[in-house]
Amino acid sequence: MEVLLFGIAKDIVGKSLLRLDTSENLPTSVKELKQTLVSSFPQFGKLSSLAVAVNSEYAEDDVSLKQGDEIAIIPPVSGG
Amino acid sequence: MEVLLFGIAKDIVGKSLLRLDTSENLPTSVKELKQTLVSSFPQFGKLSSLAVAVNSEYAEDDVSLKQGDEIAIIPPVSGG
Amino acid sequence: MKKAIVEIVDVIDTGQVYQELSHPKSGGICVFVGAVREFTQGEEVVSLEFEAYRTMALKEMEKIAMHASDQWQLNAVVVRHAVGPKEIEEPVVVVGASAPHRDACFTACRYLIDTLKERVPIWKKEFFKNKSVWVSAHP
């Protein structure tokens, strides 16, 4: 499972693409993905907000993650 | 006494400068000027509003008119 | 420091207004352009013309610009109106406000156009096939 990282998320993880190892328990929902991230990288817990996009749409916590989904971490946006 | 005319005021009077004859009683205030106009050209009474400017500032009815003032009739504006 | 551009012109160049409003302390610039609209109901307007009492119009436009500049602490303000014959889609007025934040520039820009329409001695005449009308003259 690959997760795209932008903005401060990229700085926290230290790269723009995070590969979650299939030998571990992969997150099956947006909620689980967030929990995985925060436990691996506690700095995610300190952000103003933490959103996830699945197939380039904002995804609520209960959205499930499927093979082939484009998954991205959306830290607090600051465009405009 | 000369009065500048713009927009529909110019069409009503038929010219852009109205000379009030000094042989008649000249209006001494904005109010009197409006009365003179409406009695000479009743169409002024049918406008949505009728304002007067003295020295290129809006002037209330009680403002007096003096020799040398630049006087203008301001029919309803429609700029913008 | 404050920059106010107040003008009555024959033709409005909408491309220049951003440069006029650009300012190192401005995070937001709001611009309104009023244009001649095609008539979709009633008789067709053949042509259209704006007339101004130039001295007074400039004075009133200046007052509006200065008031907005003070009220919303603008870094730059533009109030420009066109006169003479105009075609459909042609810009007839452009107002703009440049401020540190967007709230101020939106509110100021709206004030500029609303107050201009209320107070500035400029008149619009619409020419139809068989008649002409001074807009807003009659109730």
Add this chain to the structure above:
Amino acid sequence: MKKAIVEIVDVIDTGQVYQELSHPKSGGICVFVGAVREFTQGEEVVSLEFEAYRTMALKEMEKIAMHASDQWQLNAVVVRHAVGPKEIEEPVVVVGASAPHRDACFTACRYLIDTLKERVPIWKKEFFKNKSVWVSAHP
């Protein structure tokens, strides 16, 4: 008939937006330009950069443009954001709405920029002499 321009670009040309929003049925065009503001308090920003999740950002910008277009019956709408390194006074975003009357174009334009700032996945990084900060990242 409706015209929507949604783009992510390297450099914003503010001169083109009025042409894009001009429409025979439009009496009012409202444009907001967001620019890089000089810092006047605290540390001086040396440089500044915008990063976008391009696919998603364009989708969100498109949704915002379409919603505004439907809601306020716009004749044309522009939502354009810049990415990459930016200098002070440089425009970073331009949004605009073109409508028959001015109420609609002002309200729509305000909606465009407010919603863009809330939802569109674009991030601003400010570089200071000794550190860099992703804006809004922390409470």
